[in-house]
Amino acid sequence: MKRGSWNLTPLQIITHIGAWIPLAVGLWDLWQGNLGPDIIREATLRTGKTALILLLLSLACTPVNTLFKFRTVLKLRRPLGLYSFMYASIHFAIFIGVDYFFDFRLIQDALLEKRYAIVGLITGTILLLLGITSTKGWQRRLKKNWKRLHRLVYLAGILAVVHYIWLVKQGVSDPWLYAGIVALLLILRMKPVKKWAISVLQPRIPKRA
Numbered sequence: 423m424k425r426g427s428w429n430l431t432p433l434q435i436i437t438h439i440g441a442w443i444p445l446a447v448g449l450w451d452l453w454q455g456n457l458g459p460d461i462i463r464e465a466t467l468r469t470g471k472t473a474l475i476l477l478l479l480s481l482a483c484t485p486v487n488t489l490f491k492f493r494t495v496l497k498l499r500r501p502l503g504l505y506s507f508m509y510a511s512i513h514f515a516i517f518i519g520v521d522y523f524f525d526f527r528l529i530q531d532a533l534l535e536k537r538y539a540i541v542g543l544i545t546g547t548i549l550l551l552l553g554i555t556s557t558k559g560w561q562r563r564l565k566k567n568w569k570r571l572h573r574l575v576y577l578a579g580i581l582a583v584v585h586y587i588w589l590v591k592q593g594v595s596d597p598w599l600y601a602g603i604v605a606l607l608l609i610l611r612m613k614p615v616k617k618w619a620i621s622v623l624q625p626r627i628p629k630r631a
């Protein structure tokens with residue numbers, strides 16, 4: 423192992439600990455029988471929501487650095503993305519293993535018939551692809567294309583929200599809140615908006631030595 427690879431910043435430590443908390447709480451609630459009458463549904467909802475939140479936090483790192491010159495957050499993009507993939511995998515595993523009991527005919531029907539499931543599958547596949555290619559080795563191999571490929575994270579964010587919107591009953595505002603966050607993160611990537619936001623925010627940030 424390389425020297426210094428365990429030199430984590432406090433923010434990285436908080437991120438790693440924080441990312442395991444939903445899983446720990448979920449397992450504790452399962453143990454204590456606190457997951458309500460429909461355990462499978464509750465576990466599916468919790469893991470899906472956590473995957474989405476972690477994905478959005480990963481997406482927020484670049485704009486936070488651009489706007490507030492807070493470089494440390496850039497180191498959180500990869501772990502947050504990988505943790506999002508971890509929860510998405512558990513979410514999917516509950517769906518195929520516990521909900522459908524590995525009945526691949528039924529799973530295939532469900533995945534093809536339900537539009538939210540198709541979108542969820544595409545989102546999960548993007549997260550898998552980004553997770554595999556997130557290493558330094560793949561960065562070197564793909565050169566310029568690595569950045570292009572990793573822009574897919576925005577598509578994953580959009581599709582995760584579409585998945586959420588499509589499966590939630592009408593009149594529930596929660597998914598629209600997440601849609602608003604994704605829209606804001608995308609708008610902040612637009613050059614004129616970025617320039618304007620930097621001109622407003624950065625003069626207020628004290629220069630570091």
Ligand code: HEM
Nearest residue numbers: 466467470471473474510514517539542543545546582586
């Ligand atoms: C093949 C992949 C996927 C399948 C089959 C799937 C399936 C499901 C199902 C069955 C539900 C619960 C529906 C209900 O009972 O109301 C759900 C909810 C959800 N899923 Fe997925 N999902 C997939 C991938 C993903 C991914 C990749 C994400 C995010 C990165 C995600 C985020 C969510 C969210 C946010 C919810 C709603 C949580 C809530 O209402 O609190 N899903 N998904």
